[in-house]
Amino acid sequence: MIFSVHNYVLIALGVLAIVVGYAVMRLENEVDGVLSLYVAPLLILGGYLEIIYAILWRRPSHKGNSARSAE
Numbered sequence: 001m002i003f004s005v006h007n008y009v010l011i012a013l014g015v016l017a018i019v020v021g022y023a024v025m026r027l028e029n030e031v032d033g034v035l036s037l038y039v040a041p042l043l044i045l046g047g048y049l050e051i052i053y054a055i056l057w058r059r060p061s062h063k064g065n066s067a068r069s070a071e
Helices: 005-028 034-056 063-070
Strands: none
Touching: 005 034
C-alpha cells in the first residue's frame, strides 16, 4: 500500500472538514453572513491543507540509529 492507516485517517479528516465547510456555507444561505464569509472558507481551506499534509506525511525512519550501533 502506498499510504499507511495514519495517512488515510488524515485524508478522511480533511474530506470531513471540506464537507462540513460546504454544509456550513449552505446552512446560513446568506451572502453577507459571518459563517459564509469567514468560518466556512477557513474550514474548506483547512481541509485541503490537511489532505496535502496527509499525502506528504511519512513515518520517520530509524535508519540513523542502526548506523550508530554498527560503529
